Amino acid sequence: MASTYRVHEIFYSLQGEGRHTGTPAVFVRFSGCNLACPFCDTDFAAYQELSVTEIVDRVTALLPEETAGPILVLTGGEPALQVDVPLLVGLHTLLPMPIHIETNGTVALPEDLIDWITCSPKEGSHVVLRRADEVKVVYTGTSPEPWYETIAASHYFLQPCSCANTQAVVDYILAHPWWRLSLQTHKYTGIR
Numbered sequence: 001m002a003s004t005y006r007v008h009e010i011f012y013s014l015q016g017e018g019r020h021t022g023t024p025a026v027f028v029r030f031s032g033c034n035l036a037c038p039f040c041d042t043d044f045a046a047y048q049e050l051s052v053t054e055i056v057d058r059v060t061a062l063l064p065e066e067t068a069g070p071i072l073v074l075t076g077g078e079p080a081l082q083v084d085v086p087l088l089v090g091l092h093t094l095l096p097m098p099i100h101i102e103t104n105g106t107v108a109l110p111e112d113l114i115d116w117i118t119c120s121p122k123e124g125s126h127v128v129l130r131r132a133d134e135v136k137v138v139y140t141g142t143s144p145e146p147w148y149e150t151i152a153a154s155h156y157f158l159q160p161c162s163c164a165n166t167q168a169v170v171d172y173i174l175a176h177p178w179w180r181l182s183l184q185t186h187k188y189t190g191i192r
């Protein structure tokens, strides 16, 4: 029997955060997470069990006729708890889009099968990822420098916590200019 994956929702919108802000994206949100961050604002509890084919069918149904452009974003919860080689091979084979993932970095991934890794490490967690395309830290007042020093990436973003401490983030970046500002633009624009 084919493997199934616990999927909370699949929807088409714009990437709201980080280097690919503004890019059309189909989000596959997996259910479940191995952390319990106090600022977590993501609902991922309910789920449907879906096979690779069912995930592909639902993504395809959301895509516009012109499929060049959108990205596929695997998110959660913590997608690395479920994303495996059969799923990634199936998605690459059946969907004409780059595969991105947004992970807290605590679970190892088949990195070679993923086109863009966003690692969003959380305070007090044990991160096993040593490289990512971008590191995106939610700033809560704790220094993010340990993440800068231990995760090799091309881009380092600092993001206000629930849009609330933007000035503190700006001040931090001005003093530590290797960071860049990431805003949750989907919240400012009222899109998903």
Ligand code: SF4
Residues within 6 Å of the ligand: 033, 034, 035, 036, 037, 039, 040, 041, 042, 076, 077, 078, 104, 122
């Ligand atoms: S790692 Fe992300 S999804 Fe998991 S509890 Fe923290 S903020 Fe929520």
